[in-house]
Amino acid sequence: MPLYNRLKEFRARIDVNQQEMGRLVGVSRQTISQIERGDYSPSVTLAIKIAKVFNAKVEDIFDYEEDENDE
Amino acid sequence: MSKNEIAAEIKKEDKKSKKIFYLILLGSVIVGMMSGFFASFVEDSDMINNWINTGMDMVNQASVYIGCITSAVVAIWAWILYHKSRKEYAAWDEEDEETMDKIDSNLSLALIVTNGNLIVTYIFSVVALAQIPNFFDDRATTVQKFIYFFGGLAFSMIVAMVASVKIVNFEKEMNPEKKGSAYDINFDKKWLASSDEAEKLVHYKASYAAYKAVNIACMILWLLCMYGMTIWGWDNVPVFMVGAIWLTSYFSYSIETLKLSKHTSKIQE
Numbered sequence: 001m002p003l004y005n006r007l008k009e010f011r012a013r014i015d016v017n018q019q020e021m022g023r024l025v026g027v028s029r030q031t032i033s034q035i036e037r038g039d040y041s042p043s044v045t046l047a048i049k050i051a052k053v054f055n056a057k058v059e060d061i062f063d064y065e066e067d068e069n070d071e
Numbered sequence: 072m073s074k075n076e077i078a079a080e081i082k083k084e085d086k087k088s089k090k091i092f093y094l095i096l097l098g099s100v101i102v103g104m105m106s107g108f109f110a111s112f113v114e115d116s117d118m119i120n121n122w123i124n125t126g127m128d129m130v131n132q133a134s135v136y137i138g139c140i141t142s143a144v145v146a147i148w149a150w151i152l153y154h155k156s157r158k159e160y161a162a163w164d165e166e167d168e169e170t171m172d173k174i175d176s177n178l179s180l181a182l183i184v185t186n187g188n189l190i191v192t193y194i195f196s197v198v199a200l201a202q203i204p205n206f207f208d209d210r211a212t213t214v215q216k217f218i219y220f221f222g223g224l225a226f227s228m229i230v231a232m233v234a235s236v237k238i239v240n241f242e243k244e245m246n247p248e249k250k251g252s253a254y255d256i257n258f259d260k261k262w263l264a265s266s267d268e269a270e271k272l273v274h275y276k277a278s279y280a281a282y283k284a285v286n287i288a289c290m291i292l293w294l295l296c297m298y299g300m301t302i303w304g305w306d307n308v309p310v311f312m313v314g315a316i317w318l319t320s321y322f323s324y325s326i327e328t329l330k331l332s333k334h335t336s337k338i339q340e
Contacts, residue, residue, distance in 0.1 A: 017165045017166055018166070018168070019165060022248075023247075023248070026248070026267065027267035027268070027269065028246050028248065028249075028266075028267050028269075028270060029171065029245075029246065030171075030172075030175065030246075030269070030270070031267050031268070031269040031270065033168050033171075033172070034269055035269075040269045040272075042268070042269075043268055046268060
């Protein structure tokens, strides 16, 4: 289930590193790193918390595209 | 999907897997028959029994010293890894993911090996205890072997404890949100409670993998006990101990699954 994200881009806009980002949303640096690499899809709660940090909508940061096999 | 379509889908999936299942069953029967024949051959073979007895004697004699040797090697290796990680963390620029991933990986490895060494020492300590002669029969040998046995056991416990404290505290420096002291008897609970959703998922997946591994290990040990009892005259204790571990693993997993499915609010805790 490919969940694409622009977290790194948004993070760069407000100049915070992964550790600080983790602290802002209550997760570890490793989890932020995994989300940015696409290795982990955050829960709804975490996705909303991330979006709130940037005053953006969840769908501005995360996007889900249908896999060819799912069609 | 209608009920008929669901039933047809179930039948189709069963049909696909049944062939492989029956092949595995047949293969197991053939392997069982061949190993039974081989077991009777081993039972009657003086040469094989001598090899086994010689091997076991060597293990028994070495068991007294194993704890000391492995703990020393593990302690040196873990110390080098820990200090290397410390240097890398001190030089970290707060952005390089690879460095931090490498540090996390090295620290986890150090913890796994030091605690694994403790379990190995526990096992060999029991074997070693049986090798220590009666004090009044041979005082010098008894004292020497006891010192190695006790020293090895104590050393492995100290290595595991020091490694746990150092690594846990280092992890807490890198991740200030983590809670729990390695000295605390409830450390596991507090550490898990302070883990985020991704870290908890890793714990849960690893636990399930461990559960499956224990099931396979118990099956193998049960077979070994069967051969042990028929060929080498083992008594009932080994097979009952394997059974106890197997049943504990199976029922604790099944009952926890049942409880969580009834109280779904607890799933995300």
